[in-house]
Amino acid sequence: MPDPVTGLPVLGIVGGGQLARMTHQAAIALGLSVRVLADEPADSAAQVSGAVSVGDYRSIDDLRAFAASCDVVTFDHEHVPGVALRMLVADGVAVRPGPHSLAYTQDKQLMRERLEALGVAVPAWRTVETADDIIAFGDTHGWPVVAKARSGGYDGRGVWMLDGPSAAQALVSQGNIRLYVEQRVAIVRELAAVLARRPSGDLAAWPVVETVQSDGICVEVIAPAPALTPELAQEAVALATRIAEALDVIGVLAVELFETADGLVVNELAMRPHNSGHWSIDGSVTSQFEQHARAVLDLPLGDPSAVAPYTVMVNLLGADTVVGTPAERLASALADPRVRVHLYGKGERPGRKLGHVTVTGDELGDTRARARLAVERLRGTG
Amino acid sequence: MPDPVTGLPVLGIVGGGQLARMTHQAAIALGLSVRVLADEPADSAAQVSGAVSVGDYRSIDDLRAFAASCDVVTFDHEHVPGVALRMLVADGVAVRPGPHSLAYTQDKQLMRERLEALGVAVPAWRTVETADDIIAFGDTHGWPVVAKARSGGYDGRGVWMLDGPSAAQALVSQGNIRLYVEQRVAIVRELAAVLARRPSGDLAAWPVVETVQSDGICVEVIAPAPALTPELAQEAVALATRIAEALDVIGVLAVELFETADGLVVNELAMRPHNSGHWSIDGSVTSQFEQHARAVLDLPLGDPSAVAPYTVMVNLLGADTVVGTPAERLASALADPRVRVHLYGKGERPGRKLGHVTVTGDELGDTRARARLAVERLRGTG
Incomplete structure (x- = not known):
């Protein structure tokens, strides 16, 4: 049921974090009504939105009540249980991206299997049950080994760097975490290919960016990735396009990549606006937040071109x-x-x-220095 | 009292129209809490804001209750009575711009007198009481004559083009409108100089724009004004700066100008974000809405530079x-x-x-054509 005043569709976002906040901000321009299902009224998005439902994203009752007031439902995070999503779809709710796509971000092992089946390069990996499984993997592929929780991880959580057998034993002894392990890839740097896709199949990809991580958390993004060869940039976009199409992703898809001496290896996927796309608010004609709203509502996609030679995004982490x-x-x-x-x-x-x-600018060094200094000033440590 | 979660000041906007809506949208990025005093919950800004008070902007009780929850109070329109504003100031409320400045946009005759006293070129004008006063003015300065209501006019309302004596008689016979009349200036085109000013005195001016009116309503803005000589651009900004300083304007000031064969003549002033500055959302590093919020909160001003060679803004008017x-x-x-x-x-x-x-672009003709076509498509007449 479209908004009674504007006649435009109502977009529901499950989750009240900063991604929902910035999507709401972008949607204001399009005249779209956004409704947010937040955990609490003080949530990031709930503070600035006029249409907030407080509820539990794990509750099918809360989800159903929320979805009843929306034309399309999308997400601020990956944590809505797949079973609940499938029930909404069975109810006839337009859930975008759908549970058949989100399954691959909710279960990283499933994602690894699917990407391998697609012929996409991923780090060597295997499912593990015991410390001995990890040790066997490490002895074959070399230490350290990266252990990951199959689900629920983000911003460095759910990822462990294991130096050797004793670290493997310590992790497994923590108990009931479903794990898989990966080879630690020798990387040149990390990249991200971010695009948006409509139900009609139309796609628009932003320039490929370089991402800088610290302790598993993204701290800086440079758009475009400096000195990336056109061939590699094209390959990254082609890879993301192939994944978006194979997994039928609707909305924004971020593909986190390792650049290695041998080419590109896929690290992680996110099917929502992503930290590696925040630069696009100020650095691109169309931000990832507006584009996500357009994509999930099946509106034509905007121009993802950069508006400046360089855009540097630096995260503000609490000091x-x-x-x-x-x-x-x-x-x-x-x-x-x-x-x-x-x-x-x-x-x-x-x-x-x-x-x-x-910060946008013509020269990378100056642009980056300005962005870093501003974050130090905001942090209050400088 | 700053916001309890963010510790940042709370900005109150009196009026829930599109200017408040776009200021709220911009303020989200700065983490600022915006409160809106709206006439109705369905008002443009009230739809998209999480902190809305419904009340009457003419009521000192409603204004006082609203101001009590804000650190700074600013405006979506000029219609708050001066007496109420002065009472708020006497209460200790930070009202920006203040009533001593707003008086000149609330009473156009006062504005004309003040600008003349400043030595700023304005059209020949006089106060009129009777049709004979108008006829005498027209016979001296030539017909048609522009009659304006001293207060309350906007978007072509409160302005009448009088062809001759009988039109003057017809207008005056309508009764109790306080009027003044102006010479109709022979113009090359209309321009606007828009800037923002902080309480500290810092100023930042956007590039001077050309505005196109139809029936007294702004329909199109081109930034920067095509083929404007650097001298005239500088003169326009200097004029706006002089007015901002003399009238102690805090926030955005828009100075609507006539470009004539003899130079610049001031037409109107607005002390708030203005239609002639809407282009800045997509066309400038810092939009007029963010800048207005920064200025009235006495935060440093952002870069008003254009991000593209041309930006064309076209208004969508209901068909x-x-x-x-x-x-x-x-x-x-x-x-x-x-x-x-x-x-x-x-x-x-x-x-x-x-x-x-x-639309932003490198070439004016194409940029304008795209913007006009999009508006025709939105209007549903094309």
Whole structure:
């Protein structure tokens, strides 16, 4: 049922985090009504939206009540149980991306199997049950070994770097985590190919970016990836396109890639706006948030071209100790007139993603230095 | 009292129209809490904001209750009575711009007098009481004569083009409108100089734009004004700067100008985000809406530089007869991937400002054609 005032479709977002917040912000321009299913009224998106339902994303009753007021339902995170999603689909709800696609981000082992079947390069991996399984894998493929939880991980959680047999035993002795292990790939750098796809099949891909991680958390993104060869850029987009089509992804798909001496290897997938696409708000004609809304509503996709030679995005992670009030720190960051600040309205906590900063420019070094300085000023550590 | 979660100041906007809507949208990025005092829950800004008070902007009680939850109060329109604004200031509320500045947009005759005293070129004008006063003015300065209501006019309302004595008599016979009359200036075109000013005095001016009016309503804006000489551009910004400083304007000031064979003449002032600045959302590093929020909160101002050689903004005005559903028309406009759509969530009515479209590009003709076509598609007349 379209919005009674505007006659435009109502977009429901399950989850009230910063991705929903920025999608709502983008959707305002299109005149779209966004409804958010939040855990709490103080959630990042719930603070700034006029149409918030508070409920439990694991409850089919809450999901059904929410979906009844939406034309299309999409997501801020991957955590809605597949069984609940399938029930919504059976009810006739337009769930985008659908559970048949989301299954591959909800179970990383399934994703690995599917990508291998598609002939996509992934790190050597295997399912493990016991410490001996891990040790056998490490002895074959070399240590350290990367152990991953099959589901629920993000921002470095659910990933363990195991140096050798004793680390393997310690992890397994923690108990009931469903694990698989991967070879640690020798990488040149990390890249991400991000695109959006409509139900009609139309696709639009942003320039391939370089992502910089620290402790498994994305800290910086450079768009486009500096000195990436046109061949590799094309290969990355082709890879993401193949995955989007094979997995029938609707909305934004982010493919995190390892650039290795031998070519591209797929690391992770996300089927929603992703940290590696935040630069697009200020750096592209069409942001990933607007594009996600357009894609899931089956509206024509916008131009993903960059608006500047370089865009650098730096994440704001909560600091251990902070100097200055929030207003003082914001003013300090904004003292550079080219700095674009994005704050998520979240309470401060060490290591928490509180916002990001973007700077566009003609020269990478200066652009990056400005973005980093602004984040230090926002953090209150500088 | 800053927001309890973010520690950042709370910005109150009196009025729930599209200017408040777009200011809220911009403020989301800065992590700022925006509160809106709307006439009704269905108002343009109220639809998309999480913090809406419904009340009467003419009621000092409603204004006081609203201001109590805000750190700074600013405006979506000029219609809050000066006496109420002065009472808020006496209460200690940070009202920006202040009543001493807003007085000049609330009473156009006062504005004319003040600008003349500043030595700023304005059209020849005089206060009139009777039809004979108008006729005497017309016989001296030539017909037609422009009659304006001293207050309350906007978008062509409160402005009358009088061909001769009988039109003057007809207008005056309508009764109790406080009028003044102006010489109709022979213009080359209309321009606007838009800037923002902080309480500290810092100023930032966008490139000077050309505005195109139809029946007194802005229909199109081209940024920057094509083929404007650097001297005239500089003069326009200097003029706006002088006015902003003399009138102590805080926030965005738009100065509507006539370009004549003899130079620049000031037509109107607005002390808030203005239609002539809508292009800046997509066409400038810092939009007028973000800049207004930064200015009234005394945060450092952002870079007002253009991001493309040309930006064309075309207003979407409600059509008399419409073909297609709102969703179909939106999809049709978005079929051009470079088109940026901004809808205000307002019910359709002939002539009503329902949204705008922006296109950025390297070549003016193509950029303008795309923007105009998109608006025709959104209107449903094409």
